Amino acid sequence: MSNVIELNNIDELKDYRADWNRLLAVSPGGSFFQSPDWLEVYWRHFSEKQYLRVFVVRNADEITGVVPLCVRRITTKFGPCSILTFPFDDWGSVYGPISADPEATLTTVLDDVLQSRRDWDLIDLRCVDRDHFDGGATERAFQSLQMPFEIFPWNETMYINLDQTWENYLATRPRKARQTYLRAERKVAEDGEIEFLRYRPKGEAYGDADPRWDLYEQCLQVAGNSWQAASTDGTTLTHEKVAGFFRDSYESAVRAGAMDLNLISLSGRPAAFSFNYYHNGRLDGLKMGFDAQVSRNGLGRLLLGRMIHDSMDRGDLLLDMGCGAQDAKKYWYTSVEKGYRYVNYATTSPVGQVLKLSHQVAGWFRNRFSSSEESETSDVPQRALQETRH
Structure with a gap:
């Protein structure tokens, strides 16, 4: 039986540092960006207008996963909006649960989020490399809870096999x-x-x-x-x-x-x-x-x-060259992996539902009038959600 501990103060992370680092060592594609050390520095510099929600999953007497999230207030062309997302801001290429079993950990956390008081309009998980380290875990977590979601292209990461x-x-x-x-x-x-x-x-x-x-x-x-x-x-x-x-x-x-x-x-x-x-x-x-x-x-x-x-x-073993400037890196990288954005719209949020409709309409026009190749690589949500800190 799993239970979830939610941390809302950055100083509370110290009590879970050892378990967090232990889990990071066995997380698929784990990086320093997912460490408590990086999050503490990031939060000290960029926490303004954000609310921390770090979820720690415990099974029996063992901590089996950590999912760092935050609520961020942004503005869209439809008005202010709150998103529940990774505390990451695209500093790196990939993010996800810290766990040897990301799917089970994320499923448990999302279930807990759904049962708690809603302080978000969208669950907006970005930098998910569905076909690489994530291996479809994020998608299966949403599906197992019957949470409807939209998936959009987000970035492309260039790697060198070392x-x-x-x-x-x-x-x-x-x-x-x-x-x-x-x-x-x-x-x-x-x-x-x-x-x-x-x-x-x-x-x-x-x-x-x-x-x-x-x-x-x-x-x-x-x-x-x-x-x-x-x-x-x-x-x-x-x-x-x-x-x-x-x-x-x-x-x-x-x-x-x-x-x-x-x-x-x-x-x-x-x-x-x-x-x-x-x-x-x-x-x-x-x-x-x-x-x-x-x-x-x-x-x-x-x-x-x-x-x-x-x-x-x-x-x-591997060098992540990051996203962008693909032409300048073309002679060096050995593979390119796509990153995605998973969005769940709160059914009781007016702005969330308007954004959902906006994305669906934009997607319909994109698929109707664009080639299949363009359809896969366009970034509708970036245009619909022009974000600034609010």
Whole structure:
């Protein structure tokens, strides 16, 4: 018999940290983004206008699953709306229950949500990789409770299979990809002596949690001299809105043994960097940047190639390259996985029902007048729910 404990205060997570991390180690596709360490930092910086609802599932005397959710107030073209969703904001590519059995855990939690006081208009679960790590668990959970839902495309994630040798991987790349990478190795070396440094501390549990702020500052220096310095999207290392979050999450990842920092220097001058989160052989790409003032001969390609090569030598398994910029990543990735959004509309919510009708009508027009390929990849709900924090 399962029972559910709901946590609404971020400080309450500490009592479940050990079980949470134990479950994360056996969760399909588990990543640092799903850890209590990441959530605590995220919540400290971005909890405004959100209400935390973390569900802990217990069977007998054992905790078997955790589903972090939050209620977020957004605005739509039909008025204010509250969604019950993952506390994630698309910082990574994939999210889901923390459990060895995601389907059973999510089913139990959704059942508990339905029986509690409703504070949402939509249940809106995003970044669900139905055909990959999720394996259809989210869909089956909705179906088992007879909860009607709509499913929409949300993102596309590019992966590199690291469970192979560098030689085999490079041999499968297009000829142009091999040529441009090898050219970068030659040409960048003409600009200075190349040093590749990878810093992946094991964490506090192993007495290895020096944040190496000197390396972090070098990455900031590179970011400040790159395109990121002029970016206004609020997601770059140096942007004032998120600089504190990146710094705090970096320190938290180091303590947890989840930080993977890569740095290229030319004759001692920082030239290119990459931040990844590391968990159980999986790398989640976070941020990359290079200083074109140091070299214009392919620093980004050089860094990525060195990082992939080193990962394969270390025995890493998978690199999540993230979503977007697919053309720039086309020579590197080995597979592309689609992410989806599952939406359940509260039957007693007027705005929820209006949004449901809007999505259905938009979907009908899309299917009626678009090709089947366009139908699969269009993002109707993004247009219907133009979100801003309210």
